Amino acid sequence: NAGVTQTPKFQVLKTGQSMTLQCAQDMNHEYMSWYRQDPGMGLRLIHYSVGAGITDQGEVPNGYNVSRSTTEDFPLRLLSAAPSQTSVYFCASSYGLGEETQYFGPGTRLLVL
Amino acid sequence: AQKITQTQPGMFVQEKEAVTLDCTYDTSDQSYGLFWYKQPSSGEMIFLIYQGSYDEQNATEGRYSLNFQKARKSANLVISASQLGDSAMYFCAMREMKTSYDKVIFGPGTSLSVIP
Numbered sequence: 001n002a003g004v005t006q007t008p009k010f011q012v013l014k015t016g017q018s019m020t021l022q023c024a025q026d027m028n029h030e031y032m033s034w035y036r037q038d039p040g041m042g043l044r045l046i047h048y049s050v051g052a053g054i055t056d057q058g059e060v061p062n063g064y065n066v067s068r069s070t071t072e073d074f075p076l077r078l079l080s081a082a083p084s085q086t087s088v089y090f091c092a093s094s095y096g097l098g099e100e101t102q103y104f105g106p107g108t109r110l111l112v113l
Numbered sequence: 114a115q116k117i118t119q120t121q122p123g124m125f126v127q128e129k130e131a132v133t134l135d136c137t138y139d140t141s142d143q144s145y146g147l148f149w150y151k152q153p154s155s156g157e158m159i160f161l162i163y164q165g166s167y168d169e170q171n172a173t174e175g176r177y178s179l180n181f182q183k184a185r186k187s188a189n190l191v192i193s194a195s196q197l198g199d200s201a202m203y204f205c206a207m208r209e210m211k212t213s214y215d216k217v218i219f220g221p222g223t224s225l226s227v228i229p
Contacts, residue, residue, distance in 0.1 A: 033217065040122075042204055043219040050215050058216065090158065092217075101148060102217060104158035 002026050006091050006105035013081040013112045021076040021108050023091030031094045032074040033058070033102070034066065036087040043090065049074055081112045116140070117205055117220035124225050126195045133180070134190040134223045136205030142166075146208040147188040149179065152222070153201040161203075164188055192225075200227045 007022045025032065033048035035058075045058030049068040063085060065077040074093075078085060088109050092102040118137045126132035138147065149161040164172045164179045172179045180189040192199055205220040 031215065035219070040221065042119075042221040043206075045216060045218060048216065059218070088156070092158075101160040101163060103160075107156055 004091055004093055004103050004105035006089075006108050008108060009106065010109045011111070013078075013110065015082060015112060017081050019078050019081065021078075021089055021091075021110075023074045023076065023105060024072050025074075025093040025103070026072065027093065027095070027103070028071060029093035029095050029103075030071065031096060031100070031102075032068065033092050034064070034074070034076045035090045035092065036060065036085075037090060037107075038087050046076065046089075078110075081110075083112045086110060086112045116218045117207055119205055119220040119223050121223045122221075124223055126192075126199075126225065126227055128197060128227055128229050129194055131191060131193045132195055132225065134192070134203050134205075134225065136188045136190065136220060138186050138188060138205070138207045140186070140207065140209055142209055142211070144210060146210075147179070147181070148206040148208070148217075149177070149188075149190045150204045150206060150219075151199075151201045152204065153198075158204075162190070195227045197227050197229060200225060 004025045030051045034046040035043040037043050044060045047066040049055045052071050055066050088107050090107050091105040094100040094102045145166045147164045151159040162174045162177045164181045176193045178191045202222045204222045208217045
């Protein structure tokens with residue numbers, strides 16, 4: 001199993017550009033989520049999905065879109081990048097509810113100029 | 114409102130000593146889960162320990178134990194016999210599960226430094 005994979009590892013964008021951060025898992029997990037990590041603020045939930053076709057907003061969804069067309073993939077789209085979106089982005093997945101811990105991807109470092 | 118509070122931005126501990134990292138949480142649910150993760154300087158998130166709200170015994174995993182006080186809504190992580198490799202950021206997280214949503218929320222983290 002590759003676990004949770006994220007691409008790219010690093011990205012530099014100009015203000016106003018759009019891009020998609022890719023996340024994939026091969027563990028047949030139903031639950032997937034996106035977090036951003038900023039210094040001193042921990043991980044903040046952007047969007048999450050409890051299964052294919054089902055997504056919902058987290059704490060900081062503005063400026064981001066998600067979709068879940070398959071169980072394996074959960075891409076995060078930045079519609080018009082802003083410097084405030086400079087952050088490290090983590091994708092995570094878990095089998096289901098309850099005590100299932102989340103498995104994290106290695107993260108994507110994004111710099112918006 | 115802050116769901117997860119970690120009041121210690123930074124902690125120091127002598128090697129081989131025990132250390133307690135504080136975590137308090139806010140929820141009106143009866144059913145929830147509490148997690149602790151470790152993030153070393155390399156950046157990956159490592160799961161350490163889990164406590165369910167209905168678990169009567171405190172969770173333990175090797176040198177890690179979770180001091181769960183439900184009435185106080187606290188879930189402190191205790192690391193025994195600290196090692197240099199324990200130096201990292203530590204995050205407390207809570208999973209709330211309802212019919213309308215299922216969210217995992219993280220606290221701001223505590224930076225632990227182990228001194229030789």
